[in-house]
Amino acid sequence: xxFSSLEFLFFFLPTxxxxxxxxxxxxxxxxxxxxxxxFYAWGExxxxxxxxxxxxxxxxxxxxxxxxxxxxxxxxxxxxxxxxSLGLLGYFKYAGLLVxxxxxxxxxxxxAPDLALPIGISFYTFQILSYTIDVSRGNVPAxxxxxxxxxxxxxxxxxxxxxxxxxxxxxxQLASRTHSLELFAEGVGxxxxxxxxxxxxxxxxxxxxxxxxxxxxxxxALAWLGIVAFTLQIYFDFSGxxxxxxxxxxxxxxxxxxxxxxxxxxxxxxxxxxxxxxSLGQWFRDYVYIPLGGSRVPYWTWVRNVLVVWFLTGLxxxxxxxxxxWGVYFGVLMILEKAFLRAFLERLPRVFSHAYLILAVMLSWxxxxxxxxxxxxxxxxxxxxxxxxxFSNAEAxxxxxxxxxxxxxxxxxxxxxxxxxxRRAPQTRLVRVALVPAxxxxxxxxxxxxxxxxxxxxxLYFRF
Amino acid sequence: MRPKLANDAIGSxxxxxxxxxxxxxxxxxxxxxxxxxxxxRALAQFPTVSVENVLSGGFAHDFGVFAQDQAAYxxxxxxxxxxxxxxxxxxxxxxxxYPIGDRVYDQFHGIRDDYVxxxxxxxxxxxxxxxxxxxxxxxxxxxxxxxxDDRYLLSDQHAVADPLRDSVQADYVDLLWLADxxxxxxxxxxxxxxxxxxxxxxxxxLARGMGLDPVTGYRFEQFTDTYVGSxxxxxxxxxxxxxTIELAHNDVIDGMSICRxxxxxxxVCHDSVYVPTPPESLDDYDVFLGGLAPxxxxxxxxxxxxxxxxxxxxxxxxxxxxxxxxxxxTTTLVDLRYVERQYVLDNVDFDGxxxxxxxxTSVINTDSRAVN
Numbered sequence: 001x002x003f004s005s006l007e008f009l010f011f012f013l014p015t016x017x018x019x020x021x022x023x024x025x026x027x028x029x030x031x032x033x034x035x036x037x038x039f040y041a042w043g044e045x046x047x048x049x050x051x052x053x054x055x056x057x058x059x060x061x062x063x064x065x066x067x068x069x070x071x072x073x074x075x076x077x078x079x080x081x082x083x084x085s086l087g088l089l090g091y092f093k094y095a096g097l098l099v100x101x102x103x104x105x106x107x108x109x110x111x112a113p114d115l116a117l118p119i120g121i122s123f124y125t126f127q128i129l130s131y132t133i134d135v136s137r138g139n140v141p142a143x144x145x146x147x148x149x150x151x152x153x154x155x156x157x158x159x160x161x162x163x164x165x166x167x168x169x170x171x172x173q174l175a176s177r178t179h180s181l182e183l184f185a186e187g188v189g190x191x192x193x194x195x196x197x198x199x200x201x202x203x204x205x206x207x208x209x210x211x212x213x214x215x216x217x218x219x220x221a222l223a224w225l226g227i228v229a230f231t232l233q234i235y236f237d238f239s240g241x242x243x244x245x246x247x248x249x250x251x252x253x254x255x256x257x258x259x260x261x262x263x264x265x266x267x268x269x270x271x272x273x274x275x276x277x278x279s280l281g282q283w284f285r286d287y288v289y290i291p292l293g294g295s296r297v298p299y300w301t302w303v304r305n306v307l308v309v310w311f312l313t314g315l316x317x318x319x320x321x322x323x324x325x326w327g328v329y330f331g332v333l334m335i336l337e338k339a340f341l342r343a344f345l346e347r348l349p350r351v352f353s354h355a356y357l358i359l360a361v362m363l364s365w366x367x368x369x370x371x372x373x374x375x376x377x378x379x380x381x382x383x384x385x386x387x388x389x390x391f392s393n394a395e396a397x398x399x400x401x402x403x404x405x406x407x408x409x410x411x412x413x414x415x416x417x418x419x420x421x422x423r424r425a426p427q428t429r430l431v432r433v434a435l436v437p438a439x440x441x442x443x444x445x446x447x448x449x450x451x452x453x454x455x456x457x458x459x460l461y462f463r464f
Numbered sequence: 465m466r467p468k469l470a471n472d473a474i475g476s477x478x479x480x481x482x483x484x485x486x487x488x489x490x491x492x493x494x495x496x497x498x499x500x501x502x503x504x505r506a507l508a509q510f511p512t513v514s515v516e517n518v519l520s521g522g523f524a525h526d527f528g529v530f531a532q533d534q535a536a537y538x539x540x541x542x543x544x545x546x547x548x549x550x551x552x553x554x555x556x557x558x559x560x561x562y563p564i565g566d567r568v569y570d571q572f573h574g575i576r577d578d579y580v581x582x583x584x585x586x587x588x589x590x591x592x593x594x595x596x597x598x599x600x601x602x603x604x605x606x607x608x609x610x611x612x613d614d615r616y617l618l619s620d621q622h623a624v625a626d627p628l629r630d631s632v633q634a635d636y637v638d639l640l641w642l643a644d645x646x647x648x649x650x651x652x653x654x655x656x657x658x659x660x661x662x663x664x665x666x667x668x669x670l671a672r673g674m675g676l677d678p679v680t681g682y683r684f685e686q687f688t689d690t691y692v693g694s695x696x697x698x699x700x701x702x703x704x705x706x707x708t709i710e711l712a713h714n715d716v717i718d719g720m721s722i723c724r725x726x727x728x729x730x731x732v733c734h735d736s737v738y739v740p741t742p743p744e745s746l747d748d749y750d751v752f753l754g755g756l757a758p759x760x761x762x763x764x765x766x767x768x769x770x771x772x773x774x775x776x777x778x779x780x781x782x783x784x785x786x787x788x789x790x791x792x793x794t795t796t797l798v799d800l801r802y803v804e805r806q807y808v809l810d811n812v813d814f815d816g817x818x819x820x821x822x823x824x825t826s827v828i829n830t831d832s833r834a835v836n
Contacts, residue, residue: 001524006531010488017484045519185473188480204553216574395573398617405554429472437475444483446548449541452532453559453700 001042002160003191003244004198006451012039016156020252021179029151029174032252039156040120047118050088055150057084058128059143062135066142074136081132089125092118097319120160122316124153126283131167133287140168148174157248161241163259163279170254177253187250192440192447194243199447201410202236203454205229208403209369213379218389222396223382227362229403230369232410235264238277257282264414267353268342269333269360280316284309307331317368322376326368333360490536497534502542503697504746507533539700546700562608562616563699568654569616570695572608575623576829583828584631586805586835587821590776591633593809596819599634600674604658604666604780604824605643607651621825628828634821637673639666652707655693656826657749658783660684660710667787674818676791682712687738691748709748711738716766716790725759728807737762737786752782758803759812762786762795769793772817776800778827778834788820800836 001008016035023031041048061084064077092115099112131149135142143149152174158165212226242259249256263275273281292305307328314327333341345353366383370376381387412418425431499506511517511526518524535541546558556562562569591599603625611618621640629636642650642665650662658666664682671678691707723733732754739754741747753760756779773792775781781797789795796817798808827834 005528006535007524007528009484010491011531014484014488042524043521045521045524181473181477185476188476192480394617398615401615402555402557403553405552409553432472433475437479440476441479441483444480446544448483448487448535449544449548452535452538452541453545 001039003241003248004195004203004447004451006448007042009448009451012042017251030147032156033147033151033154036151036154036156036159040154040159043160044119047116047121050092050118050121051124051154052150054085054088054124054128055153056146057081058132059146059149062132062142062149063144065132065136069136069138078132078136082129085125085128085132089121091115092121094315094319097321101321117319123162123164124159126164126280127153127167129287130164130283134166134168140171143167143171143174155249155254157245157252157254158256161238161245162277163242163245163256164283165256165279166283169257173254179253183253184251187247187252189247189436189440190250191244191247192443194240194245194247195447196443197236197240197243197413199240199450199454200443201406201413202233202240203450205236205403205406205410206233208399208406209233211399215395217393217395218382218387219391219393219396220382220385220389221392222399223379223389225396225400225403227365227379227383228407230365231264231358231362232407232414234365234369235260235414236410262414262416264358264361265354265416266357267345267350268337268357269330270337270342272357272361273330273334280313284313288312303335306335310334320371322367322371322373326364329364329367487536491531491534494534494536499744499746500533500539500697501692501746502539502700504692504694542697542700543702547702550701556615558700559698561695561698562611563701563704564611566653566703566705568693568695568699568701568704569608569611570606570656570826571617572606572621572826572829573617573619574829575619576832577623577627579829579832579834580624580627581631582832583823583835584628587628587632587634587776590805590809590835591819594774594814594817594819596774596814597816598674598818600637600670600818600820601628601632601634602637602639602670602673602820602822603628603828604822605640606824606826607643607656609640609643610651621829624825624829632821634819635673637670639669640825642666642669652691652693652709654696654699654704654707655691655749656695656824657693657780659707660712660783663783664712664787667784670784670788670820670822671791674820676788679714679716679787679790682714682717685711685713687711687751688748692746693749694747709751711751712786716764717786719766720762720764720786720789722753722763723761724754724757725761726757737789749779749782753785753797755782756799756802758799759808760785760797762789762797764789764793764795767791767793770816772796772813772815773820774798774812774814774817775820775822776835777820777822778824780824780827781822784822792818801831801833805836 001012003009012035016032019031019035020028037048040051058081061077061081065074065081068074068077091113095115096112099110102108103110103112131140131143131152134140143152152167152170155165206229208229209226212222212229215222239260246256246258257279259277259279261275261278263272266272266275289305289309292308293301294305295302297305310327310331311324312327313330314324317323317326345356363380366379367376370379378387382389385391496509497507498509508526508529510530511523513523517526546563549555549558550563556564557571560571562571587601603621606621608616608618609621625640642662649659650665651657652659668678687709689706689708691709693707696704696706717737720737721733721735722737722739723731725731734754737753738751741750747755749755753762762785767790771792771794773788773795775785775788775795775797777785777797777799778801785795785797796812798812800808821835823834
């Protein structure tokens with residue numbers, strides 16, 4: 001079940017809101033756990049067992065770590081937590097890739113396990129690891145209540161697509177949190193914005209990307225138009241989902257970390273990754289990059305650290321080598337930026353550094369979204385006029401005209417302009433009491449209208 | 465006194481709760497519908513609850529489809545979305561059609577040369593097998609061909625018609641000009657088919673091309689003025705009205721009867737070429753010959769005995785067939801999308817028959833099995 005679905009909006013959400021707010025305070029965590037498990041089981045009626053096993057095993061291991069912190073038994077328990085968590089992730093997500101790679105390299109024909117990827121496993125595995133590692137580091141005590149830990153891991157707003165909320169970030173809120181009309185209203189605003197980003201922009205512009213891929217009349221212009229569309233689609237898709245998650249969290253009294261900060265206004269790849277999927281970047285920084293030595297190491301060790309982190313970041317996104325290449329691509333760009341590129345770009349007018357970043361990111365999306373080497377090379381070949389396709393044709397012109405308003409709106413909405421205008425708008429009582437709710441109501445109604453008439457409602461990060 | 469901030473928040477919270485609980489209540493209270501009149505299709509019903517269905521994820525998927533199909537004010541919301549697409553996002557398409565003013569046009573774009581050449585090859589194979597007295601080929605223009613504005617993506621349907629004209633061993637009767645002057649009254653506003661008036665114009669051209677003297681002078685009966693064309697629901701535009709279907713009569717047409725061979729074991733006969741659609745029908749165009757069927761045979765007792773026309777066709781032929789049938793004792797309509805060619809060759813009498821291939825350029829271009 002995704003947030004931008006009718007069954008979530010008009011079946012699950014009303015039910016969980018009533019159950020949660022009607023329940024006495026001491027029962028609210030169990031209600032939220034039950035609701036979250038139902039939410040997960042809706043999409044994964046079988047793999048919910050896997051998540052519960054993972055939660056329970058790590059619940060016990062964290063207690064052992066806490067009880068024996070600093071001693072060998074704690075280290076063994078942490079090792080067990082890492083092995084179990086990454087083992088499950090590896091088996092269910094990467095076994096197929098491993099087997100097919102071995103088959104290719106050795107020319108053999110081992111049977112690859114035919115496993116569906118458990119929804120959200122990449123997210124909840126990282127949350128579990130952040131918990132046991134932080135307990136091991138002494139940053140937080142182990143959670144004594146299984147229900148509380150299980151609720152943290154399975155909390156439906158962030159379960160399947162993040163943000164990756166670290167245990168220490170919300171440990172206090174798990175025990176006690178504030179509910180108020182203001183917080184709920186904040187959550188409503190954020191959720192509404194996220195829903196509109198996802199339904200009105202991402203899904204809509206995604207049709208252009210789909211048309212560019214499926215065209216029987218490829219052209220250079222259409223290939224670029226398509227990748228511009230995907231660049232916007234993935235941003236509004238994922239950031240919209242994060243907004244909805246943060247908004248839902250607010251309604252239930254949680255404050256989740258931000259996940260996006262207008263990444264496309266960045267001037268370097270390094271800055272882009274400080275603004276894109278921030279909770280993932282912070283996770284890799286704290287649990288992989290810094291333990292490897294971070295930047296306070298000899299140069300070539302640092303280069304290795306960067307490449308390892310970005311190789312893993314790429315693979316986290318999907319069990320396919322194109323994702324690994326995608327990650328390493330960014331790692332290499334960051335190394336180059338630190339070596340000379342950033343200094344060079346800073347000497348140029350800002351427009352050049354923005355253009356560099358947008359071009360670098362758009363190119364990356366080709367090997368993020370297209371999975372086979374043939375697809376990627378074909379598409380890049382068309383983009384750069386190497387495939388023999390004409391520069392433009394009637395279909396490219398038509399699709400450009402058809403989507404121009406949407407593209408312009410998407411580009412503007414991807415910048416901080418909207419937030420700036422929102423801050424500069426007069427904060428009169430009329431605006432707060434009438435216009436803002438009216439605008440939110442209109443966005444909700446429009447989102448509903450689009451959902452009712454949509455057969456195209458993918459969620460790109462669902463597969464991770 | 466309540467804090468000012470809390471008062472400010474009430475509006476947002478009230479709107480949100482009214483939205484999710486209001487629509488939830490409407491969904492629960494509104495009776496489940498079997499069909500969508502505007503979309504002309506059956507709507508999903510509440511899925512089967514079983515352990516197997518739940519564990520396989522089938523229930524969750526089916527419930528999602530059910531929730532979408534049975535959403536409160538579904539039709540109205542589809543119209544809202546269409547209006548926003550065209551006014552806010554300035555799109556000219558909605559669900560793959562062009563709603564323009566009070567009419568809807570199909571998107572005819574992208575020529576499938578492989579489909580076209582395959583159709584031509586199979587037509588020649590059929591002609592070689594049946595050795596007809598005379599053979600004719602004609603192609604029905606798409607309504608979209610009448611669009612004059614460059615803003616619309618439109619392929620030239622001569623790219624479908626010309627190769628067939630040049631390759632099929634039959635006399636070609638040109639009908640493409642019918643759409644060149646604009647759709648006018650020759651096509652329904654929200655359906656790709658000919659109106660009765662358009663069918664009469666097409667019949668006139670066909671008859672002349674086939675060496676027949678077109679019959680003129682008909683009485684017209686209004687069958688319905690609430691015809692929901694197949695493009696009406698796709699366009700979902702308030703400015704597009706429902707269509708009117710008229711039926712043409714004269715003594716010869718009124719004396720015809722039809723037999724619909726629906727399967728090898730089931731033949732249903734009617735004493736008119738116009739078969740009133742049942743109340744639950746989603747497509748009033750089915751009034752013409754009772755709708756699509758593998759083989760339909762029209763008998764005209766007023767025509768000379770032994771005269772026989774076999775039409776290989778798609779749905780566009782249904783409106784024009786009663787007029788052509790005025791010249792033949794028997795007119796057999798064959799839709800090769802629903803019956804194997806060999807069955808037709810084995811079971812239809814081609815002895816001394818004229819053969820007419822009458823297909824829409826759109827069907828030839830989009831359905832690889834239009835002529836199988």
